[in-house]
Amino acid sequence: MVQVVGLEATLAAHPFAHDLDAGVLELIVGCCSNAVYKPGAYIFREAEAAQKFYLIRHGLVSLEIHVPQTAPIVVETLEEGEIFGWSWLVPPYRWSNDARAAEQVRLIEIDAACLRGKMEADRALGYEIYKRFVPIMGKRLATTRLRLVELAMEPAPPPPKHR
C-alpha cells in the first residue's frame, strides 16, 4: 500500500527547515507545493517575475547566464539539500539568471507572494526566514569571491560555441 507523506514532513526533512518551530513550519507549508522538472526544462528565466523560491529534494539544477551570440553558460550547479532563488526577497523581484534542470529534479516550490504576505503580518516569521536566507546568501557571496580568485589564478578557456 502506498504511503502518502504530507508536505509538512517533506519540508521538515529538508536542511533549510532544520530545527524550524512547528508553528512556523505550518505557516510555510501553506505556501508550498511539490514540483518535478524533466532534464533540460527551465525552472525560471532571467528577468521574469520571481514568484517562487525553491528547495531541492533531488537532482541537479544549473544556474545559467544568457550570453548573446552563443549558448548559455552554466555558472553553478546546485543539488539535493540546497536552495535557490533569492530574487523573491529583493525588489524588483525579478530573476537575475536562468535556472534549468540538468537532470530530473524534484523541488519544493514556495510561493513568494504568499510567504511575503505572511512575513509582513508576522515579523517573527519574517525574522526566521531572513535568519535562514542571509547566511546562505553570505556564503554564496564568499564562494563567488573565492571563485573569482580561482578564475584569476586558473582562467577558464572560452566555452565552445553553439552546440
Add this chain to the structure above:
Amino acid sequence: MDALNAVTAADLIADPMLPRQFRIAQVTREVPGVFTWTLKSLDRRGFGFQPGQFNMVWLPGVGEIPLSISGDCREPYTLVHTIRAVGPVTNMMQQARPGTVVGVRGPFGRPWPIEAAVGCDVIFVTSTVGLAPLRPLIVEVLHRRDDFGKVVICYGSRGTEDILFEADLHEWRARFDTNVHVTVHAAHSGYRGRVGGVAAAINIARIDGAATQAFVCRSEALTRQAVATLGERGVTGDRVWVTLERSMKCGIGLCGHCQFGPSFMCKDGPIYRFDQIEALYSVREL
C-alpha cells in the same frame, strides 16, 4: 616499498648536483598548454622515487627547473613529468620532440606521507595541472587499496575541454571502490556535470571527517580555501597535507632560493602538514 627495492643503491643519487641523461621517449599533449614527457634513462638504470617528490630537469641550452613526477613509482624504468607551459623554459620544453636528451637531477623533497593514511579515509583535493603531483600518490593508494578506507578524488577543472588525465579520472570513477567528483568553472548549457569551485566537490564527498587524511595540491592562494572547506567537513589541519611551490634551484637545501620561514622547501617540503605551516601562510613577505 617493493618497487623501490627493485632499484639498486647504485640507481639512487650518487652526486645530487650531477644530472643523469634521459631521452624523451614520448610526448603526450594532454590539454591546451599541458604536455607529458615519458623519459628513459640513457644508462638504462632505474629511477626510484616516492609520490610527491620532484626532479630538477635541465633542457640543455635553455635552463633547469623543478618538475614534480607524475608517473607510477612502481615503474622505475619510466620517468614521467607533466608540464604546463607557463614560462620561457617550459615553453621551450613544449617544443622538444621525442629523442631529445635532457638532464635530470633528483628525486628531491619529502614525499606524500602515505603511511599516515593507512586505515583512514583518504580525500584528494586538486585542480587543473595540480593533479599531476598527486597522480603518483593516487596510483599508489589504488595499488594498495585494501590499506585504506574510502577513497575520494575531488578535481576542479577550468572548463569541460581541459580536464587533465581525463582517461584516468574515468578509470578511477569506474572502480567500485573509489569516488571521483569533478567540477568545472563554467560549462555549456546542457552539461550534466557539476559546475562550481572545488569546494562544491568537497562538500558532497562522503567521508568520515574525523578519520580522514586529506592531500591537497592547489595553487597557494586556493589551498587555504580548500583547507577551510575540509575543516567544515571535520578534517582538521593536522590531517591535511599540502604541497607548496617556490623557486627551487639546487634541490638540496644549499642555495636558499626556496626558503620558507625556517625551512627549505626543496628538502623539508614541498609537502607539509598544514597545521605546521599555517602560521606562515599569513606572513606576506614569505
